[in-house]
Amino acid sequence: MIETVIRKRIEILVDSALVRRVTDAIDKAQITGWTVLPVTSGSGRDGRWREERVMGTDKSLVLTISSIEKAEVLVEVLAPMLNSHGLLLTMWDVEVIRGERF
Amino acid sequence: MIETVIRKRIEILVDSALVRRVTDAIDKAQITGWTVLPVTSGSGRDGRWREERVMGTDKSLVLTISSIEKAEVLVEVLAPMLNSHGLLLTMWDVEVIRGERF
Amino acid sequence: MIETVIRKRIEILVDSALVRRVTDAIDKAQITGWTVLPVTSGSGRDGRWREERVMGTDKSLVLTISSIEKAEVLVEVLAPMLNSHGLLLTMWDVEVIRGERF
Amino acid sequence: MAMDASLFAPFASPVILFFLLGLLASALRSDLAIPEAMAKGMSLYLMAAIGLKGGVAVAKSGVNAEVAAALAAGVALSFAIPLVAYALLRSFGRLDQTNAGAVAAHYGSVSVVTYVTANEILGAGGLVVAGFMVAVLAVMETPAILSGLMLARRGQGGDGHSRGELLREVFLNASVVLLLGSFAIGLVAGPKGYAEVQPLFESGFKGVLCLFLLDMGLIAARRLIDARALNLRLVVLAIAFPLFNGTLGVLVGHAIGLDVATAAALGVLCASASYIAVPAAMRLAMPQADPGIYLTMSLSITFPFNILVGISLFAALSRLLAG
Amino acid sequence: MAMDASLFAPFASPVILFFLLGLLASALRSDLAIPEAMAKGMSLYLMAAIGLKGGVAVAKSGVNAEVAAALAAGVALSFAIPLVAYALLRSFGRLDQTNAGAVAAHYGSVSVVTYVTANEILGAGGLVVAGFMVAVLAVMETPAILSGLMLARRGQGGDGHSRGELLREVFLNASVVLLLGSFAIGLVAGPKGYAEVQPLFESGFKGVLCLFLLDMGLIAARRLIDARALNLRLVVLAIAFPLFNGTLGVLVGHAIGLDVATAAALGVLCASASYIAVPAAMRLAMPQADPGIYLTMSLSITFPFNILVGISLFAALSRLLAG
Amino acid sequence: MAMDASLFAPFASPVILFFLLGLLASALRSDLAIPEAMAKGMSLYLMAAIGLKGGVAVAKSGVNAEVAAALAAGVALSFAIPLVAYALLRSFGRLDQTNAGAVAAHYGSVSVVTYVTANEILGAGGLVVAGFMVAVLAVMETPAILSGLMLARRGQGGDGHSRGELLREVFLNASVVLLLGSFAIGLVAGPKGYAEVQPLFESGFKGVLCLFLLDMGLIAARRLIDARALNLRLVVLAIAFPLFNGTLGVLVGHAIGLDVATAAALGVLCASASYIAVPAAMRLAMPQADPGIYLTMSLSITFPFNILVGISLFAALSRLLAG
Ligand SMILES: Nc1ncnc2c1ncn2[C@@H]1O[C@H](COP(=O)(O)O)[C@@H](O)[C@H]1O
Ligand SMILES: Nc1ncnc2c1ncn2[C@@H]1O[C@H](COP(=O)(O)O)[C@@H](O)[C@H]1O
Ligand SMILES: Nc1ncnc2c1ncn2[C@@H]1O[C@H](COP(=O)(O)O)[C@@H](O)[C@H]1O
Ligand code: NA
Ligand code: NA
Numbered sequence A, B, C: 001m002i003e004t005v006i007r008k009r010i011e012i013l014v015d016s017a018l019v020r021r022v023t024d025a026i027d028k029a030q031i032t033g034w035t036v037l038p039v040t041s042g043s044g045r046d047g048r049w050r051e052e053r054v055m056g057t058d059k060s061l062v063l064t065i066s067s068i069e070k071a072e073v074l075v076e077v078l079a080p081m082l083n084s085h086g087l088l089l090t091m092w093d094v095e096v097i098r099g100e101r102f
Numbered sequence D, E, F: 001m002a003m004d005a006s007l008f009a010p011f012a013s014p015v016i017l018f019f020l021l022g023l024l025a026s027a028l029r030s031d032l033a034i035p036e037a038m039a040k041g042m043s044l045y046l047m048a049a050i051g052l053k054g055g056v057a058v059a060k061s062g063v064n065a066e067v068a069a070a071l072a073a074g075v076a077l078s079f080a081i082p083l084v085a086y087a088l089l090r091s092f093g094r095l096d097q098t099n100a101g102a103v104a105a106h107y108g109s110v111s112v113v114t115y116v117t118a119n120e121i122l123g124a125g126g127l128v129v130a131g132f133m134v135a136v137l138a139v140m141e142t143p144a145i146l147s148g149l150m151l152a153r154r155g156q157g158g159d160g161h162s163r164g165e166l167l168r169e170v171f172l173n174a175s176v177v178l179l180l181g182s183f184a185i186g187l188v189a190g191p192k193g194y195a196e197v198q199p200l201f202e203s204g205f206k207g208v209l210c211l212f213l214l215d216m217g218l219i220a221a222r223r224l225i226d227a228r229a230l231n232l233r234l235v236v237l238a239i240a241f242p243l244f245n246g247t248l249g250v251l252v253g254h255a256i257g258l259d260v261a262t263a264a265a266l267g268v269l270c271a272s273a274s275y276i277a278v279p280a281a282m283r284l285a286m287p288q289a290d291p292g293i294y295l296t297m298s299l300s301i302t303f304p305f306n307i308l309v310g311i312s313l314f315a316a317l318s319r320l321l322a323g
């Protein structure tokens, strides 16, 4: 059987205009990579939004896999933005193959 | 270290035409929000589908984070639709920051 | 309370040109279905990429839910491609409803 | 001899040739594909364009008893066609109540692209369809959904929660709103206002239709290849329905006094089957019905049949009736 | 009497009628929607088209003191308008410092689509706006962002990390680059080079504008329906601002010697509020400000007001001033 | 003197100016971007348009020995160019076997947009390329992929599983199918059928090409900025290849008796490097090869070089050879 190791998967929902800042933080935490997924619409305390053209209100989902240590570094780095810019961050354990990459 | 709490992450794959009904159920369960992701294609017992234009066969992925109690309420509310409308629901524990929001 | 069972959720990030090969592997492992999500951009050891038109560098995320046994079969089947084609595979336990389907 | 030529003339039109290219490319499993946003954009464009054009035509011609008769006939046919179709789907087609109702609803409703293509093919043969038929097209979209649902649910209580949602979906669905809306805009703006936007909506029309039919060909063939639920009986019905309903439409058209072209267009509307509005409504109201049946029949068999054969046939029939 | 007619003439134009259709469809909660990629594509097209056209016009007319005066007036007005707006938003509107600064920035900046629509409506009334106004449009996008930020942050240290990012966002944002870039291309290519691409950029223009305004109508009405944060005081300001700023713009235009059409266009620029560039900058620089306030005011109230009423009003005013 | 002017004339064309705008905007790190669906849509449009136009031209001119010679030359050159390129990439470029094979395949294949742009630039200089060159373009896409793979895999057993998939990818890839398909449609429909769709496919062509090249400029410059794997030797090769291959193509063109314009176009095809079909095939067949090398060379260096310099150069050379 193929061997797997446990890593953290972190997903961050963020204004598209701020994606760059989040991925810079990921690079700074020396995590090997990240992937961005599109998002169509949503609703939260600020009300509903839709992928509303170029109006600065659309969001993206940034996903990154990392070791637990680097995940903690990333969360520390992002902490101020989490509140000021209303990021939504979730994190959980996943099995990965070729774990030495992360 | 930043403190995290455990919440449920629920993802529901649903016909795009029915997204509204699912998000209404989420609102009714008093969960603070939800986010919709696009989906490109898939295959199941009913065979293959693709993001087939405006033909009513395309799907979306609705994602919501909530406390365990509210998650249970949501699942109860959605239960009839899960069968009749063939929703695909998965649910797992995640760590979140600013857990008081959910 | 509605009963849930534990299944594996597997997500595989793969060049869009190779999605077909991954879904064939899923079908071969006799898993009941799969769903493909679009992906916008990313960064890894090979540097950054963006959803760059029809240039063969765009990626997709293939998601499938299966029993633990079938998940193991799938991972075995995909193992050679994981290295040669640089797939990114993560896997974790989720609760599902109507678990007999998977 | 002349009729023969007119039957085959469409096959030299780029519009039809692009549709064939799409069918062929999918059959060969090429990866040619039209981006979804582009396909949706083209369909919005086509609907706005025919709506406008129809409205302007009516602004010129005025409204008369013929228009009212055509609208009434359209509504009645859309209601009635599912009843016959349902009976045949149950008996000859061996479908259960739910699936028979769902399929019947598709055949009572209409396909916008079939109508648009018919307009072009008829026009190339010198048959100019009356502008008000756009309004007939719009009003024929929904009645069939209601009779289809009624048939499918006889003896089963409906799903109360979703009634309002469904009615909104049915009466305010995108294509009805856009068709009737741009029809009204054409009426209000008239020929003068239309002149401003004519370059986009008229010059580009046939070219866009080519690309759109390329996409339809790709999708129709792909769906047929992936089809699991289809059997020979259903294929037979998917060809018999347009033949029967189209003939009925042409006859009714002549009976209520429509001209040759317009009666042929009514035939095409009756012959065509919906593959956009009705499937969406079915997913909401009858999720148990199998899209592998209703979409494959309407989109992969009836639609190509009408584009390649039906339209020319109903034109010939309408000419024949006019003597 | 004549003025009356000219005030209502726009309502027979398909451009305006499609906007009304969008508002109506959203109000009825129809599911009509324009795919996002298509909307973005149309907005890129419209900007490239007006940029090119403006550049070609200036290539023909040459640059003179009038151009310099108009550019200077545009920059000054964009800087200054937020100052007055801020004061009113704080006092009459009862907003906090952050939200007042954010809203003020929107009203100092401009809306490209309002400008484009004004060009068409003015043109239909025989008023041809000078080509260089495209450059004025481009330079008016950003100064207001800076004064808005300054107002919102008085007494609070700025966020050092993001300054560079913000300036890039502000000065190199997509619409500024595309407007000025295609303006420059028009200048260099001149009438001869432009002739090659005219079929796409000129013939299709009004039709594309129709579909784009359909989308804007859909979005504006939907946002208004979903709005939570709006109150009557803010609605009043969202109508008072364009009236006041537009009048100011027309007066300044006449004062610096612009012709009737061009002064009216300057009025429209002042009256219009940004809903693309500025919201994006605000999300970066002032995430605490509430889009439910600034977007709803600029997009759902001021934008429709200008399209339906403001443009005709400023045209009438400019004619009046010219005697 | 006259030649000098003709060399610089393209820089006043909006087509080239929009490409430069794209390069500049990316270099300044502006956020200007074309939605992906729109870019794909435009590329489908451009391919359908040149396919149709070529087919109609051949329908008029008929097929003769020249056409056969050009097709044969195209296939032979596409097979042969990778052999030379591979040797240089291994020795001078210091690439390993896999990457050298992958890059070589790109240079043997062709770039549709380079061809389209060349058509416009040559046409503006009075050089009308023969319609059948569209077919040559289509047949040159794939042979290079096969020779590139052969080179990369010498002495290593191929991956059996994927052979069929690869061949389908190669011979039925979207651009080959669309180019040949619309070429065939043009042939069948002829000038009369083409007239119907000409407004879309001909009038809009140059304008769409402008927007498409804007996007190409944005992508090419962005990729160059993000590039990690490139070194000076590879940059030198990415300029030497088009110079050498383009000259070869022009010479072969004259040798087989093509006219000035058509020989120049064959030169452009040889000089151009694929950045769509071949990269996709490489990801399937040689995932170990680094896109950071082959895409950056073909897209960010060779493509701009050909657009800005190469096309004019091969036109001048072809004129020179014709005396
Ligand atoms: N640690 C990571 N987390 C999330 N996505 C990643 C990670 N590493 C790589 N990726 C994604 O996988 C793609 C290929 O990675 P690589 O093979 O390292 O170039 C990247 O472009 C990213 O989209
Ligand atoms: N409980 C939740 N689950 C999933 N997504 C959420 C949730 N709460 C908020 N969101 C997303 O985060 C965005 C911003 O939320 P908020 O900051 O509460 O306005 C919303 O528009 C949703 O897309
Ligand atoms: N095991 C699975 N894993 C992931 N997605 C699935 C799975 N089974 C079904 N799906 C998705 O759910 C849709 C409906 O499935 P079904 O109801 O089985 O036809 C499919 O088209 C897939 O997109
Ligand atoms: Na029908
Ligand atoms: Na303003």
Ligand code: NA
Residues within 6 Å of the ligand: F081, F106, F107, F108, F109, F110, F245, F269, F270, F271, F272, F273, F274
């Ligand atoms: Na080449």
